[in-house]
Amino acid sequence: MDDxxxxxxxxxxxxxxxxxxxxxxxxxxxxxxxxxxxxxxxSLEVFAERGVDGTSLRAIGEAIGVSHAALRxxxxxxxxxxVELLLERDVRSEASREEAESVFGHLTNTAEAxxxxxxxxxxxxxxxxxxxxxxxxxxxxxxxxxxxLNRADLSSRLEEELSTHGLTATEDLxxxxxxxxxxxxxxxxxxxxxxxxxxxxxLKLLERLLLASARPADAAPGQSV
Amino acid sequence: MDDxxxxxxxxxxxxxxxxxxxxxxxxxxxxxxxxxxxxxxxSLEVFAERGVDGTSLRAIGEAIGVSHAALRxxxxxxxxxxVELLLERDVRSEASREEAESVFGHLTNTAEAxxxxxxxxxxxxxxxxxxxxxxxxxxxxxxxxxxxLNRADLSSRLEEELSTHGLTATEDLxxxxxxxxxxxxxxxxxxxxxxxxxxxxxLKLLERLLLASARPADAAPGQSV
DNA sequence: GTCTATACAGGGATAGAC
DNA sequence: GTCTATCCCTGTATAGAC
Numbered sequence: 001m002d003d004x005x006x007x008x009x010x011x012x013x014x015x016x017x018x019x020x021x022x023x024x025x026x027x028x029x030x031x032x033x034x035x036x037x038x039x040x041x042x043s044l045e046v047f048a049e050r051g052v053d054g055t056s057l058r059a060i061g062e063a064i065g066v067s068h069a070a071l072r073x074x075x076x077x078x079x080x081x082x083v084e085l086l087l088e089r090d091v092r093s094e095a096s097r098e099e100a101e102s103v104f105g106h107l108t109n110t111a112e113a114x115x116x117x118x119x120x121x122x123x124x125x126x127x128x129x130x131x132x133x134x135x136x137x138x139x140x141x142x143x144x145x146x147x148x149l150n151r152a153d154l155s156s157r158l159e160e161e162l163s164t165h166g167l168t169a170t171e172d173l174x175x176x177x178x179x180x181x182x183x184x185x186x187x188x189x190x191x192x193x194x195x196x197x198x199x200x201x202x203l204k205l206l207e208r209l210l211l212a213s214a215r216p217a218d219a220a221p222g223q224s225v
Numbered sequence: 226m227d228d229x230x231x232x233x234x235x236x237x238x239x240x241x242x243x244x245x246x247x248x249x250x251x252x253x254x255x256x257x258x259x260x261x262x263x264x265x266x267x268s269l270e271v272f273a274e275r276g277v278d279g280t281s282l283r284a285i286g287e288a289i290g291v292s293h294a295a296l297r298x299x300x301x302x303x304x305x306x307x308v309e310l311l312l313e314r315d316v317r318s319e320a321s322r323e324e325a326e327s328v329f330g331h332l333t334n335t336a337e338a339x340x341x342x343x344x345x346x347x348x349x350x351x352x353x354x355x356x357x358x359x360x361x362x363x364x365x366x367x368x369x370x371x372x373x374l375n376r377a378d379l380s381s382r383l384e385e386e387l388s389t390h391g392l393t394a395t396e397d398l399x400x401x402x403x404x405x406x407x408x409x410x411x412x413x414x415x416x417x418x419x420x421x422x423x424x425x426x427x428l429k430l431l432e433r434l435l436l437a438s439a440r441p442a443d444a445a446p447g448q449s450v
Numbered sequence: 451g452t453c454t455a456t457a458c459a460g461g462g463a464t465a466g467a468c
Numbered sequence: 469g470t471c472t473a474t475c476c477c478t479g480t481a482t483a484g485a486c
Contacts, residue, residue, distance in 0.1 A: 068462085
């Protein structure tokens with residue numbers, strides 16, 4: 001019912017574990033757990049209203065009624081808080097992926113769900129920009145690991161799906177996965193700046209192109225379609 | 226010999242004119258002209274060394290030996306300065322585009338040139354993130370207009386190129402243009418985070434897919450390749 | 451025209467009191 | 469766990485020297 005991502009990570013990934021070790025310990029008492037949830041929920045509300053750059057720790061704290069310093073009992077930094085929001089969305093996206101009938105089915109579902117919540121798409125894109133301007137940092141690690149996992153996952157799911165239809169790929173599926181992910185992310189940016197860009201329609205175009213390039217599994221290489 | 230962009234704008238665009246009217250007047254005296262150039266050049270050096278977010282006005286001023294306030298005689302804001310760098314790169318890219326033999330030839334040329342100057346690619350991507358988190362602003366206008374112009378330009382160049390080879394498109398070329406641009410930008414992000422992602426190779430994959438979808442201009446619709 | 455000096459509002463991060 | 473107070477950084481703005 002939400003999220004923007006290009007496919008949630010198939011599994012959570014080693015980065016997750018490392019990050020957990022580095023960051024604030026998860027609260028164990030009910031009050032702490034509620035507080036942490038409240039911070040995450042309010043953060044989403046605040047940047048839905050004021051944009052990503054308007055979402056300062058002070059603004060979030062103000063929305064809850066605590067000082068900005070209090071937030072840092074739960075999140076070591078503002079960046080960590082925002083990455084946590086992206087991770088939560090990945091988990092939900094992963095759930096919806098398991099219901100989807102095909103790779104591109106999930107992609108277009110995601111694109112359509114995203115169109116209703118531009119806020120999180122914007123957060124994703126802004127964080128992507130933040131990620132690459134750092135030598136290290138939570139956002140950079142998040143995206144690096146995410147891309148790597150998704151390339152591998154998507155690649156194997158594509159292979160599986162092709163063989164189900166009695167097809168064999170004529171192109172490197174790792175490259176195809178990178179291409180699909182790049183197209184998805186790039187189209188989201190264009191859509192954010194101009195909503196006439198129809199992500200779903202263009203993804204279906206890409207799907208047609210890729211399907212046409214596959215060949216029957218029993219045919220000799222060279223004769224496509 | 227440089228730049229990252231996905232195709233410089235075919236023409237400069239109305240935004241350019243409006244922006245000029247809004248910003249600081251261009252210097253007319255030799256000293257001012259030299260100073261403005263120096264600021265732009267040093268800016269590139271500074272964020273090559275310290276990253277985009279390390280490129281504060283104070284850092285640039287320090288590299289030149291002037292106060293940060295002096296920079297604002299030439300650029301109304303930090304954002305305007307950075308957008309100016311992107312515009313300069315577009316102009317140079319446009320020149321190289323005219324030498325390229327084909328649409329994808331220019332794209333792969335650009336990708337290869339970019340691989341030597343990760344700095345400007347990072348600037349482009351970071352500014353893209355900045356652009357979408359603003360309701361208005363120089364960066365947002367730059368990217369909105371850039372994408373719109375490039376979709377139109379690329380679309381018409383693709384049509385031209387297909388007809389040169391006696392081919393007709395079976396897909397909407399506006400959508401194809403958006404797809405190519407999205408793939409290019411998205412691949413750049415992935416490459417910035419993991420240089421094992423081979424932009425050129427994947428762009429060639431996309432080119433193959435698109436070429437295979439075209440059909441002879443005299444053939445009836447339905448029979449592809 | 452060009453530049454310095456200075457002030458301001460806002461950001462994230464941090465130390466230490468309670 | 470939360471606070472206040474503080475630090476240092478940022479972009480922006482203005483006044484006035486030369």
